[in-house]
Amino acid sequence: xxxxxxxxxxxxxxxxxxxxxxxxxxxxxxxxxxxxxxxxxxxxxxxxxxxxxxxxxxxxxxxxxxxxxxxxxxxxxxxxxxxxxxxxxxxxxxxxxxxxxxxxxxxxxxxxxxxxxxxxxxxxxxxxxxxxxxxxxxxxxxxxxxxxxxxxxxxxxxxxxxxxxxxxxxxxxxxxxxxxxxxxxxxxxxxxxxxxxxxxxxxxxxxxxxxxxxxxx
Amino acid sequence: xxxxxxxxxxxxxxxxxxxxxxxxxxxxxxxxxxxxxxxxxxxxxxxxxxxxxxxxxxxxxxxxxxxxxxxxxxxxxxxxxxxxxxxxxxxxxxxxxxxxxxxxxxxxxxxxxxxxxxxxxxxxxxxxxxxxxxxxxxxxxxxxxxxxxxxxxxxxxxxxxxxxxxxxxxxxxxxxxxxxxxxxxxxxxxxxxxxxxxxxxxxxxxxxxxxxxxxxxxxxxxxxxxxxxxx
Numbered sequence: 001x002x003x004x005x006x007x008x009x010x011x012x013x014x015x016x017x018x019x020x021x022x023x024x025x026x027x028x029x030x031x032x033x034x035x036x037x038x039x040x041x042x043x044x045x046x047x048x049x050x051x052x053x054x055x056x057x058x059x060x061x062x063x064x065x066x067x068x069x070x071x072x073x074x075x076x077x078x079x080x081x082x083x084x085x086x087x088x089x090x091x092x093x094x095x096x097x098x099x100x101x102x103x104x105x106x107x108x109x110x111x112x113x114x115x116x117x118x119x120x121x122x123x124x125x126x127x128x129x130x131x132x133x134x135x136x137x138x139x140x141x142x143x144x145x146x147x148x149x150x151x152x153x154x155x156x157x158x159x160x161x162x163x164x165x166x167x168x169x170x171x172x173x174x175x176x177x178x179x180x181x182x183x184x185x186x187x188x189x190x191x192x193x194x195x196x197x198x199x200x201x202x203x204x205x206x207x208x209x210x211x212x213x214x215x216x217x
Numbered sequence: 218x219x220x221x222x223x224x225x226x227x228x229x230x231x232x233x234x235x236x237x238x239x240x241x242x243x244x245x246x247x248x249x250x251x252x253x254x255x256x257x258x259x260x261x262x263x264x265x266x267x268x269x270x271x272x273x274x275x276x277x278x279x280x281x282x283x284x285x286x287x288x289x290x291x292x293x294x295x296x297x298x299x300x301x302x303x304x305x306x307x308x309x310x311x312x313x314x315x316x317x318x319x320x321x322x323x324x325x326x327x328x329x330x331x332x333x334x335x336x337x338x339x340x341x342x343x344x345x346x347x348x349x350x351x352x353x354x355x356x357x358x359x360x361x362x363x364x365x366x367x368x369x370x371x372x373x374x375x376x377x378x379x380x381x382x383x384x385x386x387x388x389x390x391x392x393x394x395x396x397x398x399x400x401x402x403x404x405x406x407x408x409x410x411x412x413x414x415x416x417x418x419x420x421x422x423x424x425x426x427x428x429x430x431x432x433x434x435x436x437x438x439x440x441x442x443x444x445x446x447x448x
Contacts, residue, residue: 083407084379090408118387118396118403119378126404177408181401188400 022159029073029099030155031061033148036072036096038089041079043106043138050141060148069095074151075128076144080108081121087175093128094174098167101151104130105144107137112188122188126179248273248327250295258285272330279316279333283343289320289329290348297322297329303345303355305363309390314363316342335365344370362388379410 035057039047051057051065066072069092081089093102104124107113110133112122121127131154134147158166179187246252251265251273261281266274277285289297302319313334320329335342344367345352356367357376364386367373375382383406384397396403 083403084377084410086404086407087410087412091412117394118384118392121404121407122400126400127408175408177404179404181399181405184401184404185399 025160026155026158030152033062033073034064034066034071035062036069036075037065038075038092039078040081041108043078046138046141047076047078047144050144055141055145070097072096074101074103076103076105077109077124078105080115081124082119083121086121086127089124090127090175098169101131102128103147103151104133106134106139126177126184126187129178246273247271248329250327250329251275261285272328274330274332276332279335279342282333286345286348295322296324299323300349300351303352305359305365307363307390314340314365316365340364341366341368343368346370362386
């Protein structure tokens with residue numbers, strides 16, 4: 001928006017005007033969040049229930065699920081994301097306009113969940129930046145609503161004074177992983193839930209039967 | 218014994234005999250097709266067995282599977298016109314990968330299962346797409362996940378994994394659970410895909426078939442014959 005402290009007319013104290021403007025802008029933003037639903041699994045069923053009459057997300061300003069990323073404010077990633085879908089998620093995030101927020105709904109989106117396997121993204125925070133993680137498998141609609149209220153709280157504390165810093169977006173980062181290699185390794189470390197493979201599995205000895213030609217060169 | 222020790226040990230070896238040998242001539246078939254198959258293809262039928270109560274299984278010679286399936290489909294006394302499933306099983310430990318055909322004859326109401334054991338060094342079998350069109354995607358799936366090549370398939374490329382997937386064939390027993398590459402490399406490769414190359418409306422329609430090539434990073438294809446990749 002390009003509004004900052006120095007660019008405002010001096011009506012009394014600049015700080016006073018800025019905070020009042022912050023209040024109005026944030027009030028408008030947080031009460032008209034349009035979610036972009038990215039539902040890939042059972043979490044999406046709970047997300048639909050949240051939007052339906054019993055829980056009624058519209059009470060919080062999520063009046064309309066925006067199926068176009070260009071008109072959405074908050075990306076709700078509900079469900080597991082396979083690697084084949086990762087570029088789609090990233091592209092949808094890139095297509096959303098600032099200001100935008102992201103909710104990672106459920107265990108699979110947040111950490112890969114039980115799907116600690118070759119095909120699954122181990123937490124969408126390796127792909128896109130995440131504002132709120134909602135635990136649960138799947139979370140109840142109350143959980144999603146609470147997560148959205150946390151986003152609202154986060155918006156309430158934002159200030160236009162540091163808008164450029166908060167909402168900066170590097171065009172070169174489009175289509176790239178959010179996390180660097182080391183961070184991906186740290187974020188996606190195995191939980192030791194099923195086997196004793198380590199995170200460079202395949203390059204170290206495991207109990208799996210293998211043939212020499214199956215090793216990487 | 219602690220049950221977790223059993224898990225750590227992995228599956229117990231089931232002897233040297235292959236499934237086909239163990240199942241040979243064990244059971245009295247309930248399906249008349251089994252006897253007819255034995256009479257007509259005496260040298261290509263390696264054995265038969267009954268599993269799950271009444272499921273007749275025929276272990277066939279993969280070299281003549283096209284002939285056998287064609288006869289099962291066309292013969293008026295058989296008419297197996299419905300290919301219910303086509304899949305594969307890897308038993309691990311260097312044992313052959315078995316391709317499984319689950320057939321159903323709608324006119325005669327008979328179910329038949331054909332199994333073909335393919336040794337790991339020759340994972341190639343004739344395609345059934347000329348007999349049942351529905352075999353197309355099933356064979357692509359078996360190729361994708363097990364690396365079995367189907368000779369004569371019109372469009373043999375990956376179907377579940379990305380086209381440029383470079384880690385091999387994930388459903389093989391010797392495939393590590395978390396894949397061969399590190400998570401960082403997997404993430405990098407995933408985001409370098411072009412999703413429009415496969416999420417397109419023309420996917421089901423008249424998309425130009427791609428040549429399936431063994432990528433340099435695909436180790437499990439390294440020793441196979443690449444002579445007929447352009448089928």
